[in-house]
Amino acid sequence: MNLAYFSENSILPLVITPTEGESKKETLVQWIADNKASVESKLTDSGAILFRGFQINTPQDFEDVAKAIDADLKDDYMGTSPRDKKSEYAFSASELPAHYPIMQHCEMSFLPSAPRRLFFYCHVEPEYGGETPICDFRKVYQDLDPKIRAEFEKKGVKHIRNYSSPNEAARSGFQLKKWTDLFHTTDKKVIEEKCKENDIICEWKANDGLRMTNKNAGIKEHPITGEKVWFNHTQVFHISAAADEYYRIHKRQRRWETFKTSMFLELMTWYKKLTKNPNEQSMHVTFGDDSEIPDDYVEHIQEVIWKHMVIQAWKKGDIICIDNFSTSHGRLPYYGPREIMVCWTS
Ligand SMILES: [Fe+2]
Structure with a gap:
């Protein structure tokens, strides 16, 4: 696997891409299992890890990768966004209309049970906008x-x-x-x-x-x-x-x-x-x-927040894993098709 950053000035997010022959979902899941401690410590340091270029095609593929990082996925939700279920633990990220702003937030920061980790997956790449910016709240x-x-x-x-x-x-x-x-x-x-x-x-x-x-x-x-x-x-x-x-x-x-x-x-x-x-x-x-x-x-x-925000366009199949205790996420307005899904842990 290749590990890199988008810029030399920021370690948010760490970007993991496959080398030749490594793009299958099963290979990624195995690699995560073999490198669990290292993946977890890199996630803590950077605040988020983006997996790009892998063959992730369905909500189930997404869920499998999320589970490989953290098996403790949940399906209860006490937040404010409308969400639809896509697989046992994968939901649409938000059914709010495309022009609505979703400001940066650590998920459910107002609850004692805020999730430790969040995962987002790009099922359908946005035509325009619709990025999920992230920000280091430290x-x-x-x-x-x-x-x-x-x-x-x-x-x-x-x-x-x-x-x-x-x-x-x-x-x-x-x-x-x-x-x-x-x-x-x-x-x-x-x-x-x-x-x-x-x-x-x-x-x-x-x-x-x-x-x-x-x-x-x-x-x-x-x-x-x-x-x-x-x-x-x-x-x-x-x-x-x-x-x-x-x-x-x-x-x-x-x-x-x-x-x-x-x-x-x-x-x-x-x-x-x-x-x-x-x-x-x-x-x-x-x-x-x-x-x-x-x-x-x-x-x-x-x-x-805007000074420290990292905005990257989604690519189909992207999965981003976020340490919700250090790093926020949001959504920019968009038009055209866009389908982003979310999983979260306890
Ligand atoms: Fe959120």
């Missing part, structure tokens, strides 16, 4: 303004999510899915139990909607290296985050579509701030003491 932690970082370390964060009522006829694109679709049950007792397991406070609202809030440290130490990692969803959930993100997306893609969405999000953010209190927003994040995180803090965080 570097983000180090590079933040020390004053802002200290405030997060002192106060922690509170993540707020408001899920729609199952009785609601129509939802706008800015509302989260119905809580019955998130939990796949109508039994409120089951949901309350699940929330308790995950340190989530759940409140049933007068309109039968569900508010879930949870307080987190915001910074996490990597379980193996002890390095500090930016580990929260401020840049995803904060009310001003989507408009800030789209401003940067438009600067990169410069399409009429991205211009329109950018303008629309600016207006929507202004409208939402005016009409709903922070607790009622579909998603929002405040400091742990309930005080608001200033908009310019969010802008600064996104600026640091």
